[in-house]
Amino acid sequence: MLGLKKIVLIVGLPGSGKDAVARSIEEELGYKVLRMSDELLSELEERGLPPTRENMRKVGMELREKMGMGAVARLVIKRIREMGDFDGFVINGIRNIEEIEEFKREFGDEVVTIAILASKRLRFLRLLKRGRKGFDKDVFEDFLAEDEKEIRTFHLGDAIAMADYFVVNEGSLEELKWKVISLILTY
Numbered sequence: 001m002l003g004l005k006k007i008v009l010i011v012g013l014p015g016s017g018k019d020a021v022a023r024s025i026e027e028e029l030g031y032k033v034l035r036m037s038d039e040l041l042s043e044l045e046e047r048g049l050p051p052t053r054e055n056m057r058k059v060g061m062e063l064r065e066k067m068g069m070g071a072v073a074r075l076v077i078k079r080i081r082e083m084g085d086f087d088g089f090v091i092n093g094i095r096n097i098e099e100i101e102e103f104k105r106e107f108g109d110e111v112v113t114i115a116i117l118a119s120k121r122l123r124f125l126r127l128l129k130r131g132r133k134g135f136d137k138d139v140f141e142d143f144l145a146e147d148e149k150e151i152r153t154f155h156l157g158d159a160i161a162m163a164d165y166f167v168v169n170e171g172s173l174e175e176l177k178w179k180v181i182s183l184i185l186t187y
Contacts (some may be wrong), residue, residue: 005187006087007080007103007113011094011159012116013147014136015123015175017169021116022092024177025184032086036093039075053146057153060095069098077106095154097162112187114180115163118170120144 061072127136137143
């Protein structure tokens with residue numbers, strides 16, 4: 001065993017199970033969960049904009065155009081440095097390769113990237129159940145269009161392809177939890 005990684009980056013499309021993975025790592029290993037989207041939500045609040053997926057996309061792209069594609073990662077890294085010592089951190093919601101590179105540049109071999117994968121239909125059903133207003137679509141074609149926007153806008157597919165590990169989330173939460181925990185413990 002090479003030793004536990006201190007920084008676990010989670011990447012995946014909406015509904016793949018990123019939040020469930022992050023919670024599992026937090027509960028089982030004591031890692032602190034940080035969501036990339038929290039940086040964007042803070043920015044939306046400062047601007048007085050409602051927290052919708054479209055507003056987050058818009059603000060995220062503005063930050064990236066102004067500060068480079070790794071901008072949101074640098075904001076999260078700053079927060080990690082300010083927080084001090086934890087067993088480790090789970091960074092939920094990586095969107096592009098540049099964000100992965102920012103974390104690797106800052107933390108080196110302490111970083112592992114895990115892509116969470118699930119079929120379109122299953123992700124759609126999960127999002128229907130979740131029903132997050134302003135984010136989740138209730139028509140399959142609209143859901144697919146949102147996927148395409150995420151992939152094209154942020155090059156999310158490239159970040160998924162660059163992950164160190166891939167976890168297929170087509171089963172139970174318990175199965176997902178132990179797939180991820182055993183992966184981290186044996187990496």
